[in-house]
Amino acid sequence: MFKFISFEGIDGCGKTTLRNAILKRLLALGVPATSIGQNSWLSVPEAYVILSARERHQVFPAATMTRCYLADKLLHYKLNVHNLRKYGVVVSDRYYVSDIVYMHALHSMPLAQLAGEFLAESFIWPDQIYFLDVDPNVAMDRIERRGKPRRHYEQITDLQRLHDTYCTFFDQYEDMLPTELHRISNDDGALEEVVETVIQTSGILNNPRCSRTPS
Template sequence: MMPFIVLEGCDGAGKTTIRELIKSELESRKIAAVTIGQHSWLHPWNSRLIIQAREQRSKVLPEVLTSAYLSDKSLHGKHNVMKAISSAAVIADRWIYSDAVYHRVLYGIPMRETLEAHFNAGTPIPDLVAYVAIDPEEAYRRILQRGKHTRHYERPADLTRIVDAYEELWKSNFTFLHEHQIFRLDNSEEKSSLKEKVCSLLNGILRLQNQENSPLLGV
């Protein structure tokens, strides 16, 4: 199996840039790589519920929202991730960890509850999570530079709460990840330094694939 890599972080952190750096670096090493988004959108009714909640079109009960996201991710894992990793590395822009963080911050759903639901349902657990760390104020500045209307969860107060929740999550004992599977990337630095960190990340995950229990070294 090829590696399943997940990018996590608040909006404006620079996940898309890093995703393309990872993909480019893998391909330069002659390793096939594909990128996927956060959702599968394979179940029409659950997709509708997710969009309604995200865009605040109507109020969705927490238990209904959890069920919709669980169904969406399960289909994503089965029909997209598991099929792809037989022949290519998969790089996902967000996974179950953003579900846990954003649902806690925006809807008051405990992070443990979200993650345990995914774990019990057999949602694929990544080989590595690259957490893109950034100051919330810098993230908000980058969001404004896009020139688009900001969503309700892209404003400074919520961005700060989201970053704090991520930090709490990585320190918890219910991420279903070992310490060496979480790699922190600080995206407040120069792009050249960021590329070096991406290379270090890939060296680690490829060692992990080739040597069972090999430690993943951060920088």
Template sequence: MKKFITIEGIDGSGKSTLAKELHERLCKAGYKVMLTSEPYNECIKECIEVCLREGCNPITIAFLFMADRANHVEEIKRWIKEGYIVICDRYTDSTYAYQGAQLQELIKKPVKWMKDISERFILMPDRTFLLDIEPEVALSRLKGMRRFVSFENHLFLKKVRKIYLELAEDERFMILDAKKSVDELVNTCLQDILGEIA
């Protein structure tokens, strides 16, 4: 039974939109659904935002994300115990992909390093939907929404996408074409989720 669902993908892939639509459709169908996201804890989120603005050491940022998740996981477990389907916009794979890309020059096998720490306390999702999209398409969406994005960000997102696709070799992943319509994506996800919950 798929009760814990995570939505992953590079910036501009449509994660938040998909998560909100899934939440709305499942609620309308009569299911108890909790929509959440990471970073979760407001205090830690503020620390992360300051660190990102000021260019803190990527190791520090990785630990902040993992600390936030340790708190979040306890809430997720409680919601599931109370009978909710939990949909999470970004989870541990976001940290592996983004911080993994940042840590490549600092730590040998950074994804393995973070997994070795995280897997002692995280709850593994029943399903992870990975919205896959080319960085140039994602960045064109982001430019239209809020900001100019530099070429360096394009190169960074290529690294992030590569890590995501490596992570997606795990059977809990379902890779989705993020260029498809929202309706198509939602219907595909619902069919997968409800196939075991119904």
């Protein structure tokens, strides 16, 4: 199996830009690679709950939201990630950590409970996680410069809450994560420097395959 890595962080931290740059670099170097998004959207009932809650169209019990997020990820890995990583490195714009952080920060669900359920042994995590740590004010400026309609949580108060939750989660649960965690400051947006950091710390060029074979 080829490596599976994910980028985590608040909106405006540079995840998508970095993901695309990494993918371009790997392909240019002859390393087979592809990218995926955070969700599978392969089951209509789960997708309905996730999207409705995300856009604040409807409120659901915490247990329902957790079940739907986990079910979506299970399908995502089994039917998307698992098959893709047979043929190349898989680079994800968010994965499990964002589910945990956004449910806690935006829906007030207990962080410890979420962490416990998402850290269960039945779920396969990326081989490496890269947390792009960005000041919420910097992220807010980037979002505004996009010139696109903002999501309801793309406000400075929500970005600050999300940032704090990411930091709290990694501070409290880093030792329990079944994966490598790398924290990268991306305030200055030095894309080439960050790309080089990821390439070097991931070891993809030396060995694009992971040391273990996920089931």
